[in-house]
Amino acid sequence: MAMTADSLRSASEVVGAASSLRDAAAIWRAHHPDIRVVLVDALDMREETPALTLGHRSVYLATSSGHCWHITQQPEEATALILTQD
Secondary structure, three states: OOHOOOHHHHHHHHHHOOOOHHHHHHHHHOOOOEEEEEOOOOHHHHHOOOEEOOOOOOEEEEEEEEOOOOEEEHHHHHHEEEEEOO
């Protein structure tokens, strides 16, 4: 299932308010099981542009056409969130 403007707003609220990225991921999974969430080191995403920046945390939108994942800036294409923290 792709992201919507509402789910992107929800991601902003969840990631911004959670006490840790792990907590944010757990909350997200509980409320949006159809959209994957992955935690990665910020250095792994250093050449990508986040969809959201929330203090020291960043949210990237990702999509896959089957085998390879890539970052997108289009919520309607996104099927996963990638979360990082500096």
